[in-house]
Amino acid sequence: MAEKRESTARLVASLTRLWDDVVAASALTGDDDEHDPEGQTVAFERAQLRDTLKQARGDLEALDRAASRVAGGEYWVCERCGGPIAAARLAARPTATCCIDCAGLPAR
Template sequence: MAALEAERADATAQVRDLERAVAGVVEASRDSNADDEHDPEGATIAFERAQAIAVRDRQLARLREVDAALERVATGTFGRCERCGCEIAPGRLLVRPTSHTCVSCASVR
């Protein structure tokens, strides 16, 4: 599925860029005072590092979702709800191609 492959490529590129950003923030923190609590720059660096890691982790989760959807394509289960087995509405898959449940089952969560 072309949309999933494109989303995978995008997520992979973003993870790679975010890994570089995290490495840059970590490298910058090496040059600062190790005592973040008393260093005015330390809190900013710690915050930037936490933000970069959080965004990277969200992109890694997105990448896992895309890979799971591609696996469903490979096994022939893509477009079927994992809970009830019904077909997932094409509109839902168009908007969110990584969906693994139908709207009814997703709303029960």
């Protein structure tokens, strides 16, 4: 899990730098995306980058929560039913907080 967190943190840092560069570059131009033939592409790429960064930050937060669950001795315990979370599930999805049975239930 430590390797996954480290690589995700690097991804967040890289995407953040890229986002900052895009914002800085757009602030330096007076281009109007709406009337620019390339505008929709630029706006789409910016939105895609924003969403990718949001997802990467969410992944990092989930990994940090999983590490806290490990430290607190709760990693193997389902948050919904209190039963065990199978090792195979945690191997496939280290940030899982519920057992496979509870994962199929509607959200509360």
